Amino acid sequence: MNEKPIYLQIRDYLLDLIKKNIDNPDFKLPSEYELADKFSVSRLSARNAILTLEKDDLIIRKQGKGTFIKPGIMLDIISKDESVLMIAYIFQSNTSPLNQQIAFGVKTYCNEHNIFEVDFLNFCSKEDEDNYIKLAQKINCNGILLFPIDFETYTDDILKLQIKRYPAVFIDRKLPGLNIDYVGSNNEDGAYQLVKRLYERGVEHICCISNSAEVATSLKERINGYKKGVLDFYGKFDSEDMIESQNGVMLASAIEKKIKSWEGNCAFLLTSSGPYVYLLHILESLDVSHIDKITIAKFDDEFNALMKYMGYDTITAIQNGTKIGYTAAKQLHEQILGRIEKKETLIDCMFEENEFPDSKKNKKNTER
Numbered sequence: 043m044n045e046k047p048i049y050l051q052i053r054d055y056l057l058d059l060i061k062k063n064i065d066n067p068d069f070k071l072p073s074e075y076e077l078a079d080k081f082s083v084s085r086l087s088a089r090n091a092i093l094t095l096e097k098d099d100l101i102i103r104k105q106g107k108g109t110f111i112k113p114g115i116m117l118d119i120i121s122k123d124e125s126v127l128m129i130a131y132i133f134q135s136n137t138s139p140l141n142q143q144i145a146f147g148v149k150t151y152c153n154e155h156n157i158f159e160v161d162f163l164n165f166c167s168k169e170d171e172d173n174y175i176k177l178a179q180k181i182n183c184n185g186i187l188l189f190p191i192d193f194e195t196y197t198d199d200i201l202k203l204q205i206k207r208y209p210a211v212f213i214d215r216k217l218p219g220l221n222i223d224y225v226g227s228n229n230e231d232g233a234y235q236l237v238k239r240l241y242e243r244g245v246e247h248i249c250c251i252s253n254s255a256e257v258a259t260s261l262k263e264r265i266n267g268y269k270k271g272v273l274d275f276y277g278k279f280d281s282e283d284m285i286e287s288q289n290g291v292m293l294a295s296a297i298e299k300k301i302k303s304w305e306g307n308c309a310f311l312l313t314s315s316g317p318y319v320y321l322l323h324i325l326e327s328l329d330v331s332h333i334d335k336i337t338i339a340k341f342d343d344e345f346n347a348l349m350k351y352m353g354y355d356t357i358t359a360i361q362n363g364t365k366i367g368y369t370a371a372k373q374l375h376e377q378i379l380g381r382i383e384k385k386e387t388l389i390d391c392m393f394e395e396n397e398f399p400d401s402k403k404n405k406k407n408t409e410r
Contacts, residue, residue, distance in 0.1 A: 047182030048083050050126065052091035055081075060100060060111050071101065071109040086160075087181050094126060094158050128158040129374055130178035133189040133213075134166055138315075140342060140363045141189075144213060147367025148187060155375060166191050172199040185209030185374045190217060192257050209377035211370045216259040223377065224386045225370040229263035229341075230270070232359040232391035236311055236339040237271025239357050239395065245309045245337060248272065249283045249300050251293070251321065252313035264313040264341065287317040297324050301333070309337040315344050322352055343394060359391040 056071060063069035072080070077088035092109060095101045102112045131148050134141060145161075152159045160183060162174040171191055176199060178186050186203065190212060196219075203210045204220050211223040240248055255262040265284070272279045285296045297310075310321060318340065330336060337355040366389050373385055 047128065047184075048081060049087045049090040049094070049128065049181065052077055052081055052083075052088055053094055053126075056091060056095060057100075060095075060115075064111060064115070067111070067113055069111055070107075071111070073108060084181070086177075090128065090158065090160060090181065097158070126156065126158055127184045127375070127378060128160060128182070129185045129187060129371070129378075130160045130162060130174070130183040131187045132162045132164055132171060132174045132178070133187075134164055134191065138342075139344065140361055143361075143363025144189070144367035144370075147364040147369070148371045149367075150364070151368045151371035151375070157371070157375065164189075164191065168197065172197050175199040175203070179208065184378045185211075187211050187213060187370055187374055189213045190215045196220075207382075209374055211374045211377075213366060213370045214258075214260060218259065221384050223370075223373050223384060225366055225373060226260065226388065227361040227366065228388035228390045229260045230267035231388075232341065232361075233264040233267030233311070233313065234271040234274075235267075235391070235393060236357055236359055237268060237275060239393065240309045240311070240337060240339055241271075241275040243337065243355075243357075244307050246306045247283075247300075247304045247308040248276075248311055248339075249285060249297075249309075250311045250313065251285045251287050251297075251317050253287055253316060261313050268311055268313070287320075293317065293320065294324050297321065298328055301325075301328050301330055305332055305334075307335050307337075308333055309339055312338065312340040315340075315342055318344065322354075326352070341391075356394075356396045358394045358396075360394060361391055362389050365389050 055077075059069075059071060071092075074085045074088040074092065077091070078085045081087070092101070092103075096103065100112055100115055101109055103109050129152070131145070133145065149159060151157070160178070160181070162170075162178070164170045164174060168191055171188075175186065175188070186208070188200075188210060196217060200217065200220070202208075204222055211225060213224075214226045216224050216226070237248065250265065250268045252265055253261055255265050269279050272283070285293060285300075287293050312318060312321065321338070325336065335355065337357065339357040339359075341359045341361065343358050343360050369387050369389065373387065376385075
C-alpha cells in the first residue's frame with residue numbers, strides 16, 4: 043500500500059509523463075478531471091498536484107487549451123520530491139487588514155520552506171470549519187492552521203485533532219483546555235499598555251466599549267488587560283465604566299450618560315473595530331463642550347484617517363499580523379517535523395499615538 047499523500051502520487055505520475063515527453067512541446071498533460079478519474083480522487087487532489095509542478099516552474103497552463111511541459115526545462119531538476127509538505131490554512135473572511143497580514147505571513151514562511159499551502163475561506167460558519175478540517179485530512183495535508191470562528195466552541199472534529207495528535211495551530215483565538223499550539227497577539231498586555239498611555243496623557247476618565255467576552259478569547263484578554271491597567275494606574279475598577287456594544291440603542295444611551303457625567307480629559311477604549319464608526323456617530327450628536335478633550339484608544343489602525351479628520355486624538359495598539367502568520371506556520375512546521383510539546387506564542391502589539399493640538403475636540407485650544 044502506498045502511504046504517500048495522494049497529491050504526491052499524482053505528482054509522481056505527472057513527472058514520469060514529463061520525463062518521457064520532455065522533447066515534445068505539444069504534449070498535453072492530463073486535465074484535473076482526467077487525473078481525478080484515473081486515481082479515483084477529488085479534483086482538489088489533482089489540482090494540488092498540478093499546482094506543485096507549476097510552483098516548481100515545470101509546466102505552463104494555457105487558458106482554454108490545457109497544461110503543457112514548460113519549454114527548456116532540464117531533466118536533472120525533475121525529481122520525485124517526497125519532501126514536499128502540504129498544509130491547510132482555514133481562515134475567516136480576508137477583508138480585514140489583520141487577516142490579510144496573517145495570510146501574507148503564512149504564505150511567506152511556506153514559500154521560504156517549500157511548503158505547499160491549501161487555503162480554505164470560511165465565512166464564519168462552524169459547519170464549514172468542520173468540513174474543511176475533515177477535507178484537509180482527507181487530502182492528506184500534513185497539518186492545519188486554523189483561525190477559529192467566534193465563540194469558544196468545541197466540535198468533535200476539533201477534539202479529534204488533539205486525540206489523533208494531528209499537527210495543528212490555532213491563530214488569534216484560543217480554545218482553552220485543548221493541548222493544541224496557539225499563536226496570537228499579546229492582547230492583555232496591549233490593552234494594559236493603552237490604559238498606561240492614557241494615564242500618562244493625563245486622562246481622568248476611561249470607559250471601555252467591547253463586545254461580550256464570550257465572543258472570542260482575544261476580547262476576554264483585552265478586557266482583563268483593561269481592568270488590570272485601571273486598577274494599577276487609577277486605583278479602582280468600576281463596572282459602570284464597561285459598556286457592551288452589541289445593542290445599539292443601549293450603547294448610545296450609555297455613552298450619552300458617560301458624556302454628561304464627565305469633565306476634563308476623558309477617553310474611550312475600544313477592544314475591537316466594530317463600534318468605531320458608531321461611537322463617532324454618537325459623539326457627533328452629543329454636546330461635549332464641557333469636556334476638555336476626548337481621546338480614543340483602540341486596537342488596529344482601521345479608521346485612523348477618519349479619526350484624524352473628525353479631530354479625535356488616538357492611541358492605537360497595532361497587531362503584527364505578518365509575524366503572527368509567519369510564526370504560526372513555523373510552529374506547525376516544527377510539529378510536522380516531530381515536536382510534541384505544546385507551544386503558545388504571544389506577539390506584542392506595536393503602538394501609534396496621534397495628538398491634534400488644534401482639534402475641535404480639544405477645548406483648551408478651540409471652543410466647539
